[in-house]
Amino acid sequence: MWNPNSMDHRQMEKRVIVGRVRPTWARNLPEARDDDESSDVNMMPQSDPPSPSDQWDKHGKLDDKYDVFGKVMLLGDSGVGKTCMLVRFRDGTFLAGNYISTVGIDFRNKVVAVDGIKVKLQIWDTAGQERFRSVTHAYYRDAHALLLLYDVTNKTSFDNIRAWLGEIREYAQDDVVIMLLGNKSDSGLERAVRREEGQRLAREYQVSFMETSAKTGLNVEAAFAHVARALVVKADPADPARLAVRAQPSQEQRSSCPPCS
Numbered sequence: 650m651w652n653p654n655s656m657d658h659r660q661m662e663k664r665v666i667v668g669r670v671r672p673t674w675a676r677n678l679p680e681a682r683d684d685d686e687s688s689d690v691n692m693m694p695q696s697d698p699p700s701p702s703d704q705w706d707k708h709g710k711l712d713d714k715y716d717v718f719g720k721v722m723l724l725g726d727s728g729v730g731k732t733c734m735l736v737r738f739r740d741g742t743f744l745a746g747n748y749i750s751t752v753g754i755d756f757r758n759k760v761v762a763v764d765g766i767k768v769k770l771q772i773w774d775t776a777g778q779e780r781f782r783s784v785t786h787a788y789y790r791d792a793h794a795l796l797l798l799y800d801v802t803n804k805t806s807f808d809n810i811r812a813w814l815g816e817i818r819e820y821a822q823d824d825v826v827i828m829l830l831g832n833k834s835d836s837g838l839e840r841a842v843r844r845e846e847g848q849r850l851a852r853e854y855q856v857s858f859m860e861t862s863a864k865t866g867l868n869v870e871a872a873f874a875h876v877a878r879a880l881v882v883k884a885d886p887a888d889p890a891r892l893a894v895r896a897q898p899s900q901e902q903r904s905s906c907p908p909c910s
């Protein structure tokens with residue numbers, strides 16, 4: 650059943666205590682620093698939200714430090730770990746016990762290298778809550794890639810993936826790169842969705858799949874690297890070999906399947 654606000658009472662209480670009132674795009678702008686090489690966040694106007702079709706070179710800030718550029722959106726139910734995924738990838742840290750629900754939409758830039766090709770990823774973190782859905786829909790159209798997250802400890806967030814894929818079909822471009830991520834794979838006994846279920850769903854919709862952990866960092870780099878490779882292939886479709894999914898081996902795989910590592 651579609652339940653975009655699926656989360657437990659503990660999370661709800663946290664949200665009430667620390668809930669943001671400012672949109673994240675506005676709140677984060679002054680925090681960006683000029684010496685922060687891979688972030689162009691402070692280029693955003695401070696009074697209006699970013700336009701869905703905003704091209705950063707209008708601000709004269711894009712330079713020749715990359716070869717391929719792509720907009721990547723993080724999607725999925727509230728609480729699945731989208732913000733933590735972005736922070737882990739961007740800053741290498743984990744926002745433990747610090748659940749503040751995203752309001753509106755936010756983004757960060759990071760340049761990654763794929764076989765010597767520099768790919769600038771502009772990563773948009775969206776609010777999972779239903780009340781922001783109309784805002785985020787406007788951004789789908791310009792996205793080159795979508796990372797669709799569910800929480801392996803939250804079956805509802807997994808069940809809602811079909812509805813998310815329906816929205817993607819409705820609002821995103823036909824050739825958008827889609828990757829399904831089962832996040833919080835570190836959660837052990839709390840797990841409610843088996844890896845095989847995620848794999849099966851991904852196969853059904855013909856999208857790539859990995860289990861990730863923003864907490865431990867498992868597959869976070871690998872997921873973004875996969876997206877970056879896909880963007881390189883889009884730019885140079887003559888070389889589809891770049892697209893092979895290269896997940897890090899999980900703990901179980903490391904202990905039971907040496908050839909996989």
Ligand SMILES: Nc1nc2c(ncn2[C@@H]2O[C@H](COP(=O)(O)OP(=O)(O)OP(=O)(O)O)[C@@H](O)[C@H]2O)c(=O)[nH]1
Binds near residue numbers: 726728734776777
């Ligand atoms: N154990 C574990 N907890 C995680 C992981 N990723 C996120 N969390 C926790 O899950 C909660 C929600 O994470 P967020 O990143 O804020 O979730 P979100 O999807 O951005 O939520 P919205 O902004 O409401 O859409 C936080 O308490 C995080 O600490 C993970 O990989 N493992």
